[in-house]
């Protein structure tokens with residue numbers, strides 16, 4: 001497999017898609033709700049996914065595509081080459097803020113992440129990695145992450161998990177919030193993963209993410225030594241939704257052991 005060629009192809013496709021998204025702000029954006037009133041999708045999410053799929057199917061007919069908006073393939077096994085795509089990660093930010101959203105893409109072979117991309121479209125910030133070849137922020141090689149103690153750590157966590165909820169014990173999470181240096185919530189799982197990989201935050205966690213949210217970021221995180229698992233400490237399963245935590249080495253262990261208690 002010529003991964004170098006696929007890498008160049010994917011990067012150019014992502015940049016072209018980013019351009020289309022930036023131009024889309026000059027037109028009307030149609031907004032709809034999916035599973036609930038705050039689960040939003042737009043014609044741009046759908047159009048961008050279709051743009052990727054049309055190109056990939058034409059140029060790599062034996063590859064499969066697993067995308068959030070459902071125009072890709074039905075995926076029930078990780079065999080072969082699969083492009084895991086979120087055309088816009090952070091749709092709520094896309095709609096409300098017109099920034100802080102990303103194109104997220106991971107290319108996997110037989111379940112192993114080979115290429116990973118997170119493109120923060122409005123900042124023109126590109127995070128990318130190839131397995132074994134290191135991770136990059138634009139043209140800058142990202143250094144290996146070093147451990148940070150919790151009291152010096154910034155944790156990416158959504159405030160809703162600190163309030164009573166049916167998925168996680170909120171008291172230990174509240175303790176974590178008090179023990180760490182600060183918390184952040186950016187509203188795009190992919191961007192938060194990119195921030196962990198580039199050392200801007202020290203950990204990120206979410207109770208429900210889909211394969212396309214994390215597939216690209218996991219390849220990037222792996223290259224700098226971040227640990228990415230589900231909240232049981234296992235490899236996140238990439239065929240459906242799962243819990244997720246990515247963090248610097250020792251911190252990952254400390255958070256899972258002392259602060260994360262699933263119901």
Ligand code: 2AM
Pocket residue numbers: 035039068086088089090091092158187188189190208209210213
């Ligand atoms: P999205 O914008 O592609 O839907 C926001 O907190 C983060 O969680 C985003 O990465 C968002 O991705 C994701 N997200 C939003 N709603 C979700 C849902 N119902 N299930 C899983 N992930 C979701």
Ligand code: CA
Pocket residue numbers: 039040041068091
């Ligand atoms: Ca969505």
Ligand code: CA
Pocket residue numbers: 068086088089090189212213
């Ligand atoms: Ca997403």
Ligand code: CA
Pocket residue numbers: 045068086087088089090091
């Ligand atoms: Ca999305």
